[in-house]
Amino acid sequence: MYSKMLKLVFPKTHAQEPVVCNLARLFDLEFSILNATIHPRKVGEMVLQLSGNPQSFEKGMSYLKERGITVIKAGEQMLREEDTCVHCGACTAICPTGALSVERPEMRVIFDVEKCSVCKLCVPVCPHHAMSLLPLENNGESAFGA
């Protein structure tokens, strides 16, 4: 089983094509959409967790590339400034994956990087600016290379 968090960038010509649906139907890949943004008449972006066997995964990637879709490894990571976080819990309202959660009974806010989809919704929601984006070195690399 192969599982990766990917960012797909759709050119404006492909906005109508059900490519993500096809990843499941044609290549038996499981997907979970974590974030999607459409910039009208420009591009669309989608962050998704994609899982399947390695052969299907590779075929799926070729399918996307043939359609001019750029596939980027979600090469970003959210960083929490531990000294800045006051453990209020405001971020837990918006976090879609449960990466930010309240540990009970202490009421400490836990940040689990493994569960984070890098949707960045927590950045403006944190009242004390504790969340920021940390670019990783492999940003922009092919998602399925050697």
Add this chain to the structure above:
Amino acid sequence: MSTHKVVKSYEQINAKIKAGSVVVVTADEMVDIVRERGAQEAARTVDVVTTGTFAPMCSSGAFINFGHSSPTIKASHVWFNNVPAYGGIAAVDCYLGATEPTVEDPLNLVHPGEFNYGGGHVIHDLVAGRAVELRATAYGTQCYPRRHMEKTVTLADLPYAVLCNPRNAYQNYNCAINLGKKIIYTYMGVLKPNVGNANYSTSGQLSPLFNDPYLKTIGLGTKIFLGGGTGFVTWWGTQHNPDAPRNEVGIPIKPAQTLMVMGDLKQMDPRWLVGASLVGYGCSLSVGIGIPIPILNEDMARHTGVSDEQIITHIVDYNSDYPSGKSKSLGFVNYAQLKSGSIEFEGQSVPTVPLSSMIRAREVAHTLKQWIKSGQFLLTEPQMPLPGPSTKA
């Protein structure tokens, strides 16, 4: 004539603080003590209960005098790091409010605005010892001819800087939900549509005014933990409402009493005065406040023994009701339920979101406990009670 079985005075408690024999516990610890030993025995054992809270408190700010310069100026308009302060006080006096954004802030033009920097952030920067750009303009007079001034200042350079918060430490607050179909951004945080979450903001059983619900010991001149230093209760706060309905243990079940507090900014700590940005709403200041409650008798032991289960608040819709000036109660929940992570609302389970830090509230209560135990913090007797309920409890 007192009908109390246990009677202690401020003087007796202060004598014990000086002698190092005072018994201080936090409001969290007092819950179990009262539950196990009863109020009377708890009152015999415990002298002081410390409380704490740390959350954005909008009605906050600082009075600042920035000193005379040569030639002199009677500043009409004042800015700190481009955040306007109110200059209509005296020549070089001003008031910097926590919620004032910078002049170049796009506000909510692109909704929801981020409100990255404002008065609360300036106050934090000053307390953290950072240099701040001060700018002032004036119309010029014969005694104050200068029309423009710019200089870089630190808190140490300012002759006078006093935190003066006209409304802090709200006794209870709404539990906010969104009955609408779109996400909304409020001072009660982000509220997802169709009652996607329920937000609340209090430290519950640790919160100062839940531990003295009738303000029997908190009044004008009560010395407190404020912003990491010491401060005082100087008046009742704006929107102070002692007549809010109360439950059987005397706790108001809706927003009720408030405090005005003051303290010298120069002895405060940036950890306890933190600029806050509430997306879609505005800037604010997160303030750490802790109030010591003297256990003068068994009534005060019983009050400070209050637990989250006994503290109730009402649920209010922030999509339509609140903005139209209604605060209709859609239901009631207690803080044990709210802190558990979910509440029941009309048959559905709704995740709860705290906006007030319990971790920091506990730290305030523990810090104040240490200050009192070490003898460095004595209790003060109020010089005047704050307005209480019009019908006596």
